[in-house]
Amino acid sequence: MLDLVHDALRLHADPSRVVVRPFHIAWQSNGQAPSRTERLVREVLEMSPGEARRQLQSVLKDFEARHWQTRRVFMSRYDDIARLLSLDDANISDEKRQLIGAYFCHEYSYAAAALMNPSAVPHFDQSGMPDGSLRILMSLRAVGEGHISSVAFREGIITDDNELYLAPEPPFATAVDTHGDETTIPEGPVTVHRHRDSTLSGTVIFPITRAQSNGLEDMRLVQFTHDDGSVEWLGTYTAYNGSQIQSELLRTRDFRSLDLVPMTGSAARNKGMGLFPRKVGGKYMMIGRQDGENLFLIQSDTITHWDEGELLLRPEYPWELVQIGNCGPPIELDEGWLLLTHGVGAMRKYSIGAVLLDKDDPSQVIGRTTRPILAAANEDREGYVPNVVYSCGALRHGDRLFIPYGVADSSVAFAFVSIGSLLGVM
Structure with a gap:
């Protein structure tokens, strides 16, 4: 159960x-x-x-x-x-x-239309945390005038008693900006800077380059550990210019300066890429959906270049027959890599499921939920896009999983699930 x-x-x-x-x-x-x-x-x-x-x-x-x-x-x-x-x-x-x-x-109202599709990672500052508590950082997709998406942040604390406490938002938000040429739109990799006096909970990343002009969508944050033991916070997201999409990568070690880097390779033309939190077998690895229907495992020697991968999962159960995708980066457990998935079924109803991948060879599927672990309930089916629950990244805390998720592309809800019980229903 x-x-x-x-x-x-x-x-x-x-x-x-x-x-x-x-x-x-x-x-x-x-x-x-x-x-x-x-x-x-x-x-x-x-x-x-x-x-x-x-x-x-x-x-x-x-x-x-x-x-x-x-x-x-x-x-x-x-x-x-x-x-x-x-x-x-x-x-x-x-x-x-x-x-x-x-x-x-x-002035811009950055979340007037919708707030949705969060991801969560451990905060870079864990000072003063009591036993059983973890300071977290969430990214959220905020949609404002003209259906332009930006990235907002919220900080908070979760406990091992299934409690969530969000830090209060400051009364005023500030936008990151470039320190560059005022006369031309930046292109390619760009570095943006958080205002020196602003908190992360009051910081917003708006589109900067032409490729991003119509939105920054669905960031999947991950705390990435490099081979030398250093830690970097990375976030894959979709840049949209009104006609084309491009996968890009946010990179930062301090959330003061943030690099927004276009990814290259044939796989980078798609949405929803979820990066493993470390190399596996000497390779960077990503979960993607290159054909818009199935899940693929992609390997690379370079963290910003991604070519075609190998088929990992096809839709199998009624609640996911239209298409499947990831709901964030894989999460490392002793038992393997836990990957949350989303499935689209009849009437384009979105649900969240999970699979377990082999720890040494993630191309091998060990287990899979036959039924959704989260689906739109009667009281939260209505919204900007009805019948949708969707996450861009959960977080392990002890023996539980903290899952922030979007509801109907309109609001953000939160759940905790026992990892043991989740593995038990696969």
Whole structure:
């Protein structure tokens, strides 16, 4: 019998969660950006001190209470523009600098439409944790205006008594940004930086490159241990530009600077790649769905290049006959690699199951659940996309599995399951 406990907490979309984002005129201006930027700055510099003060006070009246460190954000944006235009700040007042910065920012409601598809990993800071407790870090897919997806984070603590405590969200969120060229949209690998004073629970990663322009979707975080024993947090996700998808990799060791790296190879054209948390047999390994229907095991000598893999699992049971995929990176147990899966059945109803792979040879399937371990219940079937439960990554804590999961592409729920009971139903 499956020992599954649902937590009462539920996270929902919230249009009041807004963030101040840099407004990069050059990225939207079809070659007219320099003159447009110069014109805006010139207009502010030509204002009288009194007019500049009135305009800044009007902006602050509208937005200062809605955002954290608003004046500092404006000053940071001014610094970006000043570098672009080689401004001589000596005779520019702080009020005019802040006002210039305000013209190059905008407000965005990043989770107005949906909040879904979380993944969980151990937090990089475990200081002060009592026995039986683990500090965790979750990524979530937040969907805002224009159905643009971004990556949000939440920190919390889980206990061995099936308890979840989320750290409070700060009243204001901040967006990561590049420290680069203001005049062109970044391409290829890009490094983004978290604001020096913001918490992770108040940080959002928005699309940066052209390949990401319509969204960053379904990050699968994993705490990866390299051969030398060093630890890096990696996250596979889908970059979408409105017509094409591309698998990319987030890389960070401190969650202060984060590299967003496009992956190469024929397998990287697909969604939903889940990375093993260490090498197996000297190879990096990934679970993917290269044909949109079945699960494949992919091996590589390079963590950012992935070619075709070998067929691992086909749909077999009624609740997964349409297609199967992974629900996050494999989790290492003494018994083997535990892989959560999602299956799509009749009426495109999504359910979550599990398989156990051999520890030394993950191409060998040891066990598989014949029935879902999680499915949409009557009270949570409705939402942005009905009849869906979906996770991008569970977390082992002692003898239990912590499973955060999306419900109907609209909210996020949480469950704990005994690993022993889960293995027992395979």
